[in-house]
Amino acid sequence: MNRIGLFQVLKTDEWVKPFFKKYRKSLILALTLGFITFFCAGALMFNSGYLISRAASLPENILLIYIPIVLTRAFGIGRPVFRYVERLVSHNWVLKMTSNLRVKLYDSLEQDAIFFKQNHRTGDILGLLSEDINHIQNLYLRTIFPTIIAWLLYVFVIIGIGYFSPFFALAMLLLLGIVVFLLPLWSVIINGARQEQQKQMKNQLYSDLTDNVLGVSDWIFSQRGQDYVNHHEESEEALREVNRKLQSFQRKRNFLLQLMFGVITIALLLWTSQRFPGNHGGAANWIAAFVLSVFPLIDAFAPLPAAAQETNSYQDSIKNLNELPALHTASTVAPEISGPLTLKIDQVHYHYPESSKEVLVGIDLTLQPGEKIAILGRSGSGKSTLANLIRGDLRATEGAITLNGVDTYTFGDEISNALGVIHQTPYLFHTTIANNLRIGNESATEEELWQVVTRVGLKELVEGLPAGLETMVDEAGLRFSGGERQRLALARILLQEAPIILLDEPTVGLDPVTEQALINTFFHELQGKTVIWITHHLQGIDAMDKVIFIEDGRLTMQGSPSELEQTNAHYRRLKQIDKGIS
Incomplete structure (x- = not known):
């Protein structure tokens, strides 16, 4: 070359x-x-x-x-x-x-x-x-x-x-x-x-070091920490050897x-x-x-x-x-919708571009304004893919997902005006609590911030911090517990005032007491909103209007919690397993 x-x-x-x-x-x-x-x-x-x-x-x-x-x-x-x-x-x-x-x-x-x-x-x-x-x-x-x-x-x-x-x-x-x-x-x-080799070796060191630092616990638990250190030292020595040859030639x-x-x-x-x-x-x-x-x-x-x-x-x-994905020019004008929002999932099929296997097969569902639905299923059943389709991040290969008749993918970033999301691990940025909350509403006043903090049960915690709402948050919000981060995420959603809320397994990793308290807060503060709760177990499920179960990309059961309790043996078995009853 x-x-x-x-x-x-x-x-x-x-x-x-x-x-x-x-x-x-x-x-x-x-x-x-x-x-x-x-x-x-x-x-x-x-x-x-x-x-x-x-x-x-x-x-x-x-x-x-x-x-x-x-x-x-x-x-x-x-x-x-x-x-x-x-x-x-x-x-x-x-x-x-x-x-x-x-x-x-x-x-x-x-x-x-x-x-x-x-x-x-x-x-x-x-x-x-x-x-x-x-x-x-x-x-x-x-x-x-x-x-x-x-x-x-x-x-x-x-x-x-x-x-x-x-x-x-x-x-x-x-x-x-x-x-x-x-x-x-x-x-x-x-x-x-040699110059190209030096650059490639540096890039490889970045990749290996980053991946192994992020997965350092795996190295420790497998008792192979020294193996990684030896591998890294060998890589650095190879890079130094290339540098020595470069410098010798340069002289x-x-x-x-x-x-x-x-x-x-x-x-x-x-x-x-x-x-x-x-x-x-x-x-x-x-x-x-x-x-x-x-x-x-x-x-x-x-x-x-x-x-x-x-x-x-x-x-x-x-x-x-140039090997990165080409930028796609999105429409600058988002569609306008008004009135109570009805979310319709109409015979949706989806498979990822690199695979012909369908992740979702013929999902058909309608959520009326204010309705609360739980989506259950094992890992890999298609729950997260359905969530991405609802948000408009993905587009169905067949069928459609619409808000008041308008495809969700056409809204772009403006979907946040209609749909708020709380993820498994909400991210808090290295700035003040107030700025983290204002992600939901940039024009929120200090009084409005205190109102939502109170509603999610964090008033005493924030008041006890050195600078209250102006207290700096550590990168990723590590000074807060998992439940506290979820409550701050809920406060953002309350400021956002979106009519539809998607809860993407927000209680994963929490102890049962914290989980139940958080669930109670969610459903108390989200009254009157359409709630889509993606979860892998059934704690708090009785608060929902409808429950559906996805298995291998297909709807295998649906109904209200009380109906399924009475008519579906599989559902009853799932509840027993969830409660630890063998």
């Missing part, structure tokens, strides 16, 4: 290439400022060399000294000024681009959120964020900008020398060509594969690079000595000017080999981003 491979990837790229056009004016300005910066640096040394030689040779006219002094000051001031402005423009350009890339990455993952754990490893996403996005950033700052600027200077230098001597310009074309083209190509061939390459600049300097010195002969004054004053002007150009040409060898890793990063 080489730089040609990068260009081939960019031809079909839908992530990075669009920013060339979107921010082309800033890009052209940054490149222009970069060229002017090095021009000023070279011109500063050129004028300084001429000025020193001229001042030492008793000039015939003071203007021969005064004009170079003015130019030296101008170029001396211009170099840092243009450099500073160029850094501002180029970094602003790159930061806008990477910011948009991150937003696009989040949007791409968000639309795939239902299948996130199925399609992505957490470590892979961290690798995209920490390695790939940063590599794309370096693609511009360390490869594209320096390379184009160096090529512009290369052409300018050859044309400038050609004005004095076409033959020596051809010689410099070859000598500088070694620095500009041959050494970078050598770096790509020898070190490019050799840098030595050859400096050697080439030495040869160029000597060649320029010999040429100027012959082209501008003389011991004092006259044309001899140009010798120092030409020779000294070489040194600032080293800063322009020296980064090229290192920049070239990184193109393989850029190619891999761009490829990783």
Whole structure:
């Protein structure tokens, strides 16, 4: 793989290439400022060399000294000024681009959120964020900008020398060509594969470390903690070995690079000595000017080999981003519905895109406004898939799920106005309790916050915290118990005032006393709302208007708790098992 491979990837790229056009004016300005910066640096040394030689040779006219002094000051001031402005423009350009890339990455993952754990490893996403996005950033700052600027200077230098001597310009074309083209190509061939290997190993370390930290309890319980440590140390040692090879090659390459600049300097010195002969004054004053002007150009040409060898890793990063799901443009206008909401599940079938096996088969159900229904079933029976379909996160392969006759998937994010959800593990963000509650209603007043906190039974807890509602919540809300997090989630829902509430197994992992107290709070505060309660056991089931049981994607029983108690032996057996009666 080489730089040609990068260009081939960019031809079909839908992530990075669009920013060339979107921010082309800033890009052209940054490149222009970069060229002017090095021009000023070279011109500063050129004028300084001429000025020193001229001042030492008793000039015939003071203007021969005064004009170079003015130019030296101008170029001396211009170099840092243009450099500073160029850094501002180029970094602003790159930061806008990477910011948009991150937003696009989040949007791409968000639309795939239902299948996130199925399609992505957490470590892979961290690798995209920490390695790939940063590599794309370096693609511009360390490869594209320096390379184009160096090529512009290369052409300018050859044309400038050609004005004095076409033959020596051809010689410099070859000598500088070694620095500009041959050494970078050598770096790509020898070190490019190592650079790509280094990046892939870092991404793998991110993935392995993330997965194993998240599953550290499994390592501990299986008494294989040392095995993981040994595996991680082996991976790090392999990465260090690649780094050592990279550094060894870079030292050799840098030595050859400096050697080439030495040869160029000597060649320029010999040429100027012959082209501008003389011991004092006259044309001899140009010798120092030409020779000294070489040194600032080293800063322009020296980064090229290192920049070239990184193109393989850029190619891999761009490829990783383009393999993410394409963004789908959603309708910006959500349908409007009014009045009491009736949820109808009409002969719904569903199978996942990668499988032909149906997860749900012919589910048919109607929920009237204010009705409370429990959906029971074993793990893998299709309960969670049905919940995703009701929320509109998935679209039925056959049949329809509608609110007042409108398909739920057409609402997009606006479904939250009609449907509120409390999950198994509600997430609390690292901000104040008040901000966490206002996720349900951004305009809620402090008085309204205290009202819902009181309704869910957390008033005393919040009052006892250091800053009340302004107390900071730890990341993921770990300072609160499972039941307390669920009550805070209920408070959000109460602020949201959605008419339909979906309870997705919110009592999983709670002890029986806490579970029953939470169930009582839920159904007391959700009176008058349509409640869909997905659960795996029957505690509190008698508070529901209807109970359905899903097995292998099909409805196998339905009715009110009292009806099923009287007529369905399987239901009675389930209740006995749930109560621990054998």
